[in-house]
Amino acid sequence: MTTPSTPTPEQPGAARAGQPVPADGRVRARWTRVLFLGVCSFALWFLLFAPTLQHNAQVSPVGKRRTVSLDITGPVAALSRTLQLSRIVSVTGREDQKPGGTIGLIVAGPKPTKPVKPPTTSSTQPGDSTGNGSGVPTTTTTLPNGKHPTSADPLRVLIVGDSLGIDMGGQLQYDLAGTGVVNAALDARESTGLTRPDYFNWPAELATDLKTASPEVVVIMIGANDAQDFLGPPDVPYTSPQWNPMYAQRVSSFMQEAESGGAQVIWVGMPPMENPGLSAQMTDLDGIDQTEAAAQKPPVVYISTDKSLGTAQGGYTAFITNAAGQVVNVRTPDGTHLTPGGGQVVAQQVINELVTLGYKV
């Protein structure tokens, strides 16, 4: 137990001179002093941390909040940089962190015991079975249809996506790894998409993942966060006529990148959402995804989740009846994300598609 004492004039409790310090030894203070202390501490932190806060504001969704945040953090960050205070934070590497969770690629299932050979690619001429008939030489992939993966030579699958990709991908990875003949890698990030590479650069992330996992199949489920403005300059508002072609171009180039190593690409569409506005946006994006999937050479396989996770008419529902006649809750109460049961439904769709493609999993 500490000895009670009386504060000296320079001590914080001096405003109440004459009052003894409580037996716990902690000096108390008037509320105005506590407010002053709190505000000053916050201001010091704000000054030191302003460059990071400014960065966070820059990569946040476009809107009034972002504008106000940038207006506030901008001048303070400039002051912090001028005083070289920002160096304190930069030495920790704080600004290098990726958003959407710090988890990187998670790999499950048997590791290949033989040297991994990437799927082969070959140049083909127009007029052959895989040509586009346009007279332009194209690069196509020889798919390992009918492949019999083994634990020594497992099928390598890469799953990427946003938060719905996490819901689906975690279950798909679990199921695939459980076969004992699939090496499944999952890299899914919350709050990410293809619209805002300033926030999270999926093309760069995919390049790293492709190099690490060397997949034969890439499963993509991205789009829930994409119905927003492209940041420029010039900015392209979501409602502008330029938005759809620009998004289509990004989807197309992402699909091409996924196919570049010769992998079979499977694109999983967004399900109907409880919010009618968001649901309509997802329908639009699904349309773009589907068109771009068909336009790739070779075509990307597109899996619709409209009916597997929705009503017979493709509308939103939280409950479906599975093949065994059991009711399954497939959506979380936010009306957007998938429950484990919902993830299982989509994962099974992907596995069925793999079997259709000839993979013995």
Added chain:
Amino acid sequence: MLFPTIDFAIFFAVAFTVCWLLNPYAGWWKLGMIGLSYVFYGWVGWSYCLLLLLTTVVAYGGGTWVSAMRSERARRIAMGVSVAALLGILGWFKYYGFVSVNLDNLTHALGFGRAVPLLQVALPIAISFFTFMAISYVVDVYRRVLEPARPLDFALYISFFPHLLAGPIVRGNELLPQIRRRRDAENIDYARAFWLIAAGLFKKVVISSYVSSDIVTPVFTSPTQHSAPEAIFAAWGYAVQIYCDFSGYTDIAIGLALLLGIRFPQNFNGPYTARNLQDFWRRWHMTLSRWLRDYLYIPLGGSAGTESKTVRNIMITMVLGGLWHGAAWTFVIWGGLQGVGQSFGHIRRLSRERRGLPGVADGPVRVWVQRFLTFQFVCLGWVFFNASGTAQAFAVLGRLIHGWGQSSPLVTPLLVLVVAGTIASQFVPELTVSHLQAAFSRQKTTVQVGILGVALLGITTFGPVGVAPFIYYRF
């Protein structure tokens, strides 16, 4: 609104100023704090405020009704109806989906067809916490432990924002007297408050986030590819994660309330130093434990009857305590495990006492063995608590059998240090912490500003980009 956000920091600066400016005016102070609490709760969705208001009206009406009744029978009926109404609200929002799906599948399997409408009911944040506070008020009025409160006092008791989202579950006789009397604006225990807030933020933002991302989530997401040591550290890591997450929240809540001149009861007391499960539940989420004891276990008969009745009461209490956390079979198993562990301890204690031995064996080696075994049992429960389903939980546990001989890249020296350090920190005497708080309170203002500013910088620098919501928010 989440505590570790700039939005909340700005909100609290306003709330703190309003609180102390209105402090001399009792009525305005209550109205101001209620308004601020509803803003805080409605930040994510204003419709939830209606539910908070409904619970407040039902519980207040119930308490008034109980106190107005003269006969014991009438009082009991009034109390029963009020508690049933409050549980009805909780049950609708929290358990309807779980019950309806399971009931529907059962009736379908038995060939009775489908009779239960399937509805997706959104789970309002914190409904379990404020419902339990409301029930305790009605029952306390019935038991004559508490006089019926005035409407504004009661509305603030339920909605006071520091405890609103995830406790502590404060009793009426703890908070209502503090609401009624004027708080001392000249005598704020700010050193303890700032310490609790900083410690809570550090636990939540740095430690909890780190173990979650570096061991718990990878192993629970794909258990089959991880080794046995990784599965063990994932279970230990989750023990650290949930402790830092929940006790971090509680520390912040207690610290914020202290700055507003209100004292909350303690909610954690070194839970991983416990020597048996009963001891654990006296140290973990203490305000829930005493709620379950006083409003469920003792009314069921407690330990007053035969041994088998006591075991029955323990099991009912702990399984319902598990269900309080969420509507899922994993929580039922978790609660069941707690019940089995406590029942085992109870029977063993009685058996020892019958032989003339002390209830719990003593001795330094035995104490540490008891602590070790208790911690492992608690971690076994945490595996079910964290798993998305029973299959995932058994997959994690299965690694303890099949996962040997593999490399364990996730078990790094830093992870071992963080897990061991967090558990070891629970053995630090409270007096040492109190000395540090006292030393801080004696520093000059400039030094205090420097310490707090740098502490905040350290927390935000070493924490991840974007902090996940507190685990207990969803309960």
